[in-house]
Amino acid sequence: MAQLSDDCFAFGGPMMSVDEAVGIIAARVSAVPEVNAISLGEADGRILARDVRAPLPLPPFTNSAVDGYAVRGDDLPHGKEQPFRIAGRVQAGAPADEAIQPGQAVRIFTGAPMPEGADTVFMQEDVRIDDSGRVVLPAGLKPGANVRPAGEDIALGHAALKKGSRLRPQDVALAAAFGLTHLDVRRRLRVAVFSTGNELVSPGSPRAASQLFDSNRFMLTAMLARLGCDVSDLGIIRDDRAALTDGLKKVADAHDLILTTGGVSTGEEDHVKASVESAGSLVLWRMAIKPGRPVAMGIIGGTPLIGLPGNPVASFVTFVHVVRPTVLALMGAAQQPLLPMPVRSAFAYRKKIGRREYVRVNLRQGDGDVLEVIKFPREGAGLLSSLVDTDGLVELGEEVTQVEPGQTVGFLSYASLL
Numbered sequence: 001m002a003q004l005s006d007d008c009f010a011f012g013g014p015m016m017s018v019d020e021a022v023g024i025i026a027a028r029v030s031a032v033p034e035v036n037a038i039s040l041g042e043a044d045g046r047i048l049a050r051d052v053r054a055p056l057p058l059p060p061f062t063n064s065a066v067d068g069y070a071v072r073g074d075d076l077p078h079g080k081e082q083p084f085r086i087a088g089r090v091q092a093g094a095p096a097d098e099a100i101q102p103g104q105a106v107r108i109f110t111g112a113p114m115p116e117g118a119d120t121v122f123m124q125e126d127v128r129i130d131d132s133g134r135v136v137l138p139a140g141l142k143p144g145a146n147v148r149p150a151g152e153d154i155a156l157g158h159a160a161l162k163k164g165s166r167l168r169p170q171d172v173a174l175a176a177a178f179g180l181t182h183l184d185v186r187r188r189l190r191v192a193v194f195s196t197g198n199e200l201v202s203p204g205s206p207r208a209a210s211q212l213f214d215s216n217r218f219m220l221t222a223m224l225a226r227l228g229c230d231v232s233d234l235g236i237i238r239d240d241r242a243a244l245t246d247g248l249k250k251v252a253d254a255h256d257l258i259l260t261t262g263g264v265s266t267g268e269e270d271h272v273k274a275s276v277e278s279a280g281s282l283v284l285w286r287m288a289i290k291p292g293r294p295v296a297m298g299i300i301g302g303t304p305l306i307g308l309p310g311n312p313v314a315s316f317v318t319f320v321h322v323v324r325p326t327v328l329a330l331m332g333a334a335q336q337p338l339l340p341m342p343v344r345s346a347f348a349y350r351k352k353i354g355r356r357e358y359v360r361v362n363l364r365q366g367d368g369d370v371l372e373v374i375k376f377p378r379e380g381a382g383l384l385s386s387l388v389d390t391d392g393l394v395e396l397g398e399e400v401t402q403v404e405p406g407q408t409v410g411f412l413s414y415a416s417l418l
Helices: 018-028 169-177 215-228 239-252 272-280 311-329
Strands: 035-039 068-073 082-090 104-108 122-123 136-137 160-161 182-186 190-196 228-235 257-261 280-285 294-300 303-308 339-345 356-365 371-375 390-398 408-413
Touching: 018 311, 068 082, 068 136, 136 239, 160 169, 160 339, 190 215, 190 280, 215 228, 215 257, 215 311, 228 239, 239 257, 239 272, 239 294, 239 303, 257 311, 272 280, 272 294, 272 303, 356 408, 371 408
Parallel strands: 082 104, 190 228, 190 257, 257 303, 339 371
Antiparallel strands: 035 182, 068 104, 068 122, 082 136, 280 294, 294 303, 339 408, 356 371, 356 390, 390 408
16 A cells, blocks of 8 residues: 555645645655556556566568568669569568679568668569569669668667556557567556435435435546546445544555545535544645535545545546546556647636636537537536536636637547546
8 A cells, every 4th residue: 555644735825726736646645566567468558667678679670661672772773764683582571581682683572571781672563574574673762762670660778668657559569569478567556435425325226305316426436447446336425424434444454545525515514524534634625626626635544535526527627636646646657737729719708816617618610620619508516417418628727817709728628537
């Protein structure tokens, strides 16, 4: 487990900005120490624990980039075409046993090794065979054309895959090209997730008229799974301070992170703050973010806890900006900054200065082939439809106070957030 100090997240300011929150997390959270060697087939999405240095150059030998005819650069025709005797044939996967001699051409195929002495390949579409069976090569080709030198892609010893990278299919392909069968990765993060509130019941359970089916827990579990975590679903803990405190103590030792939703405001029945203070220590973050703001973060027995708001949109947005960087830090992953895509606004909007806001929008093709965004027609952090029926979020920085139609804004697609 990653053991954190009780004051790891201490912050003296009255309201924490999004950038301050991410900076504190990145600087003060340590990665889980355990490393596993896993097969390439299991590596996608995992966090690389050590640099992978190229054990061989890529390509490992100089080869032809096309089907055609290999010749010596010194023999290239100048001014007019020239016939060459065809001295051999080299297929992909076969050795080039004989060196090429002056005035000779060798029939060669894509990926085949270049014969000793040859350094240029004419594409088969650009040549012809004369009546004597010789290949006639045109003038004008430069030495080295259509050849892939050994190490052209990656040199021997190059740090081709960096520690902290979240492995993608193309990274796995590169490891396979090196002949590797296993990679060292950080073990999966173990995260406990539960909801709080007497007003909630799990789907499939009887629901009273005054109750809601719990949706946040399933959304957060799915988001954690996309980040590569092993999730323990602890269900719903009722609004009982003692039960919540006891539950937190029991799960802390077996998990790397505890994630709750609901109960982090200051109401009489919002018990997360007091329970965390009883079980460990807590810094209550009031983040300058909308939707969001009430986010609890603390330490229980060295295990970090994050309490997210109960409204689903606020829970989604604060997950992206607090939980995501925490998970990346605990997994030893390089922080992946969210880079909004510039698009044109098709809506007007006003906001308070000093607070970052995220507006739910749809992306569409506007006039002049310019991408533009339109705002979801209704407000409210409790509207799940505003997440389901939109394509992403427009990020409005702390200094922005209004948006007008035609103005450039930053768009974050939901696909880019995990």
